[in-house]
Amino acid sequence: MRTSSSGGAGDGPRRLVVIVLWLLLGLFVLYPLGALIARALSDDNGFTLAPLIAAIDSRNNLRAFTNSLLLATLVGVCGTAVGFLFAFTAERTQASRLWVKILDNATLLPLISPPFTTSIAFVFSFGPRGFITHDLLGMNNASVYGLASTLAAETLTYFPLAYLALRPMLAAIGGNIEEMAFSLGGSRWRVFRTVTLPLTIPGLANAFLLLFAASLADFATPLILAGNDLPVLPTEAYLQITGMFDLKGGAILSLFLLVPAGFVYFLQRYVVERRRFVTVTGKGGAGMSSQGTAPFVGNALLMICLAVVAFILYLYALLVVASLVLAFGANYTFTLAHYHVIFTDGLPAIEDTLLIALIGMPIGGLYGVIVGYLVARTRFFGRQVMEVVTMLNYALPGTVVGIAYLLAFNQRPFLLTGTAAIIVACYVFRYSPTGIRTTVALLQQIDRSIEEASFSLGATSFTTFRRIMLPLILPAFFAGLSVVFIRSMTAISATIFLVSINWTLITVRILENMTELSLGPAAAFSVFVILTVIVVTTLLNLGLRRMMAPGLEIQVLRR
Amino acid sequence: MSASLRADPVGIRLERISASFLDRSRGMVTAVRDIDLEVRPGELMTLLGPSGCGKTTTLRMVAGFQEPSGGTIFIGPHDVTRTPANQRDIGFVFQNYALFPHLTIFGNVAYGLEVRHWSTDETRNAVHEVLELVGLGGFGGRLPNELSGGQQQRVALARAIVIRPRVLLFDEPLSNLDAKLRVSMRAELRNLQQVLHITSIYVTHDQEEAMAISDRIAVMENGRIAQLDTAEMLYRRPASAFVAGFLGRANLLRVTVEHVENGLASLDLGGQKLVARLDSTIGVGSAASVIVRPESISMGPPNGGLTGVVQTRTYLGEKIEYEVALAGQTLHVVRFDPAEDEGFAPGSPVSLIVPEAKLRLLGADAGVATGSQLDTAGPGP
Numbered sequence: 001m002r003t004s005s006s007g008g009a010g011d012g013p014r015r016l017v018v019i020v021l022w023l024l025l026g027l028f029v030l031y032p033l034g035a036l037i038a039r040a041l042s043d044d045n046g047f048t049l050a051p052l053i054a055a056i057d058s059r060n061n062l063r064a065f066t067n068s069l070l071l072a073t074l075v076g077v078c079g080t081a082v083g084f085l086f087a088f089t090a091e092r093t094q095a096s097r098l099w100v101k102i103l104d105n106a107t108l109l110p111l112i113s114p115p116f117t118t119s120i121a122f123v124f125s126f127g128p129r130g131f132i133t134h135d136l137l138g139m140n141n142a143s144v145y146g147l148a149s150t151l152a153a154e155t156l157t158y159f160p161l162a163y164l165a166l167r168p169m170l171a172a173i174g175g176n177i178e179e180m181a182f183s184l185g186g187s188r189w190r191v192f193r194t195v196t197l198p199l200t201i202p203g204l205a206n207a208f209l210l211l212f213a214a215s216l217a218d219f220a221t222p223l224i225l226a227g228n229d230l231p232v233l234p235t236e237a238y239l240q241i242t243g244m245f246d247l248k249g250g251a252i253l254s255l256f257l258l259v260p261a262g263f264v265y266f267l268q269r270y271v272v273e274r275r276r277f278v279t280v281t282g283k284g285g286a287g288m289s290s291q292g293t294a295p296f297v298g299n300a301l302l303m304i305c306l307a308v309v310a311f312i313l314y315l316y317a318l319l320v321v322a323s324l325v326l327a328f329g330a331n332y333t334f335t336l337a338h339y340h341v342i343f344t345d346g347l348p349a350i351e352d353t354l355l356i357a358l359i360g361m362p363i364g365g366l367y368g369v370i371v372g373y374l375v376a377r378t379r380f381f382g383r384q385v386m387e388v389v390t391m392l393n394y395a396l397p398g399t400v401v402g403i404a405y406l407l408a409f410n411q412r413p414f415l416l417t418g419t420a421a422i423i424v425a426c427y428v429f430r431y432s433p434t435g436i437r438t439t440v441a442l443l444q445q446i447d448r449s450i451e452e453a454s455f456s457l458g459a460t461s462f463t464t465f466r467r468i469m470l471p472l473i474l475p476a477f478f479a480g481l482s483v484v485f486i487r488s489m490t491a492i493s494a495t496i497f498l499v500s501i502n503w504t505l506i507t508v509r510i511l512e513n514m515t516e517l518s519l520g521p522a523a524a525f526s527v528f529v530i531l532t533v534i535v536v537t538t539l540l541n542l543g544l545r546r547m548m549a550p551g552l553e554i555q556v557l558r559r
Numbered sequence: 560m561s562a563s564l565r566a567d568p569v570g571i572r573l574e575r576i577s578a579s580f581l582d583r584s585r586g587m588v589t590a591v592r593d594i595d596l597e598v599r600p601g602e603l604m605t606l607l608g609p610s611g612c613g614k615t616t617t618l619r620m621v622a623g624f625q626e627p628s629g630g631t632i633f634i635g636p637h638d639v640t641r642t643p644a645n646q647r648d649i650g651f652v653f654q655n656y657a658l659f660p661h662l663t664i665f666g667n668v669a670y671g672l673e674v675r676h677w678s679t680d681e682t683r684n685a686v687h688e689v690l691e692l693v694g695l696g697g698f699g700g701r702l703p704n705e706l707s708g709g710q711q712q713r714v715a716l717a718r719a720i721v722i723r724p725r726v727l728l729f730d731e732p733l734s735n736l737d738a739k740l741r742v743s744m745r746a747e748l749r750n751l752q753q754v755l756h757i758t759s760i761y762v763t764h765d766q767e768e769a770m771a772i773s774d775r776i777a778v779m780e781n782g783r784i785a786q787l788d789t790a791e792m793l794y795r796r797p798a799s800a801f802v803a804g805f806l807g808r809a810n811l812l813r814v815t816v817e818h819v820e821n822g823l824a825s826l827d828l829g830g831q832k833l834v835a836r837l838d839s840t841i842g843v844g845s846a847a848s849v850i851v852r853p854e855s856i857s858m859g860p861p862n863g864g865l866t867g868v869v870q871t872r873t874y875l876g877e878k879i880e881y882e883v884a885l886a887g888q889t890l891h892v893v894r895f896d897p898a899e900d901e902g903f904a905p906g907s908p909v910s911l912i913v914p915e916a917k918l919r920l921l922g923a924d925a926g927v928a929t930g931s932q933l934d935t936a937g938p939g940p
Contacts, residue, residue: 446660447655447657449653449654449655449657450657450659450660452622452624452644452651452653452657453651453653453657453658453659453715453718454659454670455623455624455643455644455645456622456624456644456645456647456649456650456651456719456728457645457650457670457671457674457718457719457722458645458646458648458671458674458675458722459645459670459671459674460645461645463674467670468659471661472660472661
């Protein structure tokens with residue numbers, strides 16, 4: 001009930017865990033952020049706003065700022081539209097299960113690929129030697145770089161987030177409300193306009209903000225596709241630091257990034273979440289909602305979705321082809337040379353990436369489960385603050401986190417630059433929040449009386465945790481593992497600042513290959529990453545399914 | 560039969576127990592106020608009351624899930640007020656069963672024994688014995704979600720009794736079952752409790768269930784015990800309008816005491832006369848109320864005496880319910896097994912006969928606020 005249960009002895013260990021967590025969060029979340037802000041807002045004489053004001057005055061920075069906002073807004077709008085189209089088609093047309101399954105799997109692909117896979121494929125498709133531009137249309141100087149291609153690539157990369165957010169929403173609105181509207185004599189279009197759409201608006205807003213934040217933080221796509229005419233904040237900050245060794249400039253630019261990101265986070269958490277008309281339970285409403293569209297409209301929608309899917313598959317096919325031919329666009333002779341390159345030259349990157357992913361995985365999984373349990377099931381001073389702090393690195397753009405880590409761990413007493421530890425820490429604190437949320441969601445399905453039953457049968461709180469709670473939240477642990485692994489294999493925006501001669505990552509090597517125009521190895525690396533992720537997550541999912549206690553539901557959100 | 564599960568029962572005693580806690584929206588809330596309660600060894604005591612009356616909170620304090628903000632709890636001779644739940648030696652049966660979803664039925668029932676480090680053989684035998692006892696022999700290998708609600712509740716019961724607790728605590732254990740199953744399960748529960756002879760506290764809001772199952776019932780209202788007695792005494796001699804209304808249906812009529820003589824009180828009811836037995840002192844001329852059950856009233860053609868006018872007549876098969884206007888108040892009357900031609904039509908005057916032994920006279924303060932007619936708060940949905 002309302003008061004805390006005093007089941008058994010054992011507050012001591014829990015207090016210790018809380019203290020250790022706070023120390024870790026202080027070191028890996030709060031301190032780097034503080035270091036970033038301190039660096040941006042101070043000089044040798046202490047606090048000053050001068051560099052910040054100078055940076056705001058700079059035309060170049062201002063342009064990057066407006067470009068970032070413009071791009072994020074466009075991606076938000078386009079991605080939400082495509083996501084809604086997919087969700088609506090899956091939930092409200094007569095499309096058969098098979099088609100829906102195809103939509104599901106195709107949208108999964110961008111979620112588990114490195115964030116710039118689409119961009120690379122775009123280069124293969126529309127670049128100077130692109131399959132479409134050069135081979136099919138015979139153009140010789142096609143430029144793939146600019147706003148249009150960046151927008152298209154990011155839309156294709158991120159619309160699955162909107163799809164995942166909107167589909168349960170549409171399902172929850174359910175056919176009943178719409179059938180009610182039909183029964184009152186509304187036409188299909190009228191019902192869509194006056195019932196379905198208004199009810200979905202909070203969901204649409206939420207999806208828009210999700211995509212806005214994702215695009216704002218995206219580093220790899222603009223780096224490859226934006227070109228010189230479209231500077232955006234993450235790439236500018238990166239160039240400041242790696243090109244001009246201007247740490248302060250990078251810090252200031254990432255502050256620019258922090259403002260809209262923080263604003264969006266706030267909107268999402270405190271405005272949109274509270275305006276929801278329906279609570280998403282994960283269970284669909286009474287399924288019969290296929291009346292929502294006329295058959296020909298449904299077929300047309302399905303056709304559009306399948307066209308998008310076909311395009312995505314085409315892009316991935318290009319990637320596979322490019323990894324298997326001598327020189328894409330010039331010489332289509334089959335070869336395994338690129339794979340030979342990545343398993344010889346590129347082997348250190350592969351080994352480092354896998355090692356870091358494998359170290360980070362259990363740590364991240366455990367951290368997620370422990371924090372989730374503490375937040376959801378116990379009471380201690382500062383609990384809600386801890387919840388917010390654990391989400392911080394997750395919500396911040398990767399560039400901000402990367403630069404913050406770079407600044408924070410570059411000097412004693414916390415000299416971690418150049419080690420694997422800094423990369424592992426970055427991944428754990430940035431990507432475990434999914435595990436935390438999954439744990440909390442699972443625990444909310446597990447009534448407190450289950451624990452009380454264990455106490456009443458004579459078990460201590462330790463036995464209760466080990467024999468009852470742990471098995472029940474094991475699926476969340478696995479979900480956490482899988483997300484940390486995927487991200488460790490694919491992420492780049494934060495860790496590009498943290499790699500070193502000793503420790504490098506596949507994603508960084510892909511970017512290097514892209515800038516050196518050795519596209520073949522880049523494609524081979526990408527294919528390797530995608531296959532590895534698919535294999536490992538499939539195994540983890542199998543394990544998860546075996547361990548799932550019957551009757552519980554889990555939804556793994558992939559971002 | 561299952562002598563191995565039988566032990567000498569102990570009593571439970573609550574002394575001035577109270578529970579207050581801080582609620583975010585309501586501020587300081589007091590759920591239980593200075594309760595004294597004694598459960599005799601082997602007895603099944605029911606805490607009965609509407610939701611929010613403090614019955615579940617009281618039970619959870621006995622279990623040790625919640626600490627009282629004041630007072631002392633004894634189980635047997637031991638003060639267990641500060642003893643954690645896992646050392647109190649209790650069996651608790653939850654409203655939602657609270658079975659461990661990832662363990663089999665066997666695993667669920669064996670859990671408490673494993674925690675107590677019983678040997679594998681002993682555990683297996685005890686679990687099989689208790690599963691037989693609750694009629695679930697052969698179900699050991701199943702998972703909880705493969706069982707029906709009634710079966711799950713039996714597992715919960717088996718899990719609670721297999722550890723031979725000194726005390727069994729039930730928190731609305733039948734309220735998630737459908738009506739028919741509730742009736743048969745409560746008989747089984749009662750039977751089992753008698754066989755095992757375990758001191759039990761049973762929480763429910765269902766008055767019929769409470770009456771069917773309990774040795775004694777404590778009716779709770781606003782964190783206090785309104786009355787504690789056997790079901791029969793509670794029904795016949797309710798101490799307040801609240802108790803009368805919560806157990807069965809009751810009419811509450813406002814009267815004035817005219818005079819008292821030989822243990823009988825003459826009452827004035829808007830100009831008409833009533834006589835009731837008096838078992839406490841009451842001032843002549845003071846306002847009072849009388850409680851009378853709808854089925855205690857006889858009705859006939861007008862022949863003087865107490866006279867009212869029929870307002871509604873509802874035919875319900877085995878009985879007919881009437882609403883009769885009487886001196887500006889409404890009286891509910893139930894006539895069982897009605898004669899074929901019985902028809903006091905609405906608007907017709909009737910004579911009402913109320914035996915003085917069936918009238919319960921209360922002081923004016925004992926429940927006038929509740930209004931003139933009390934329907935049972937009755938079984939919940």
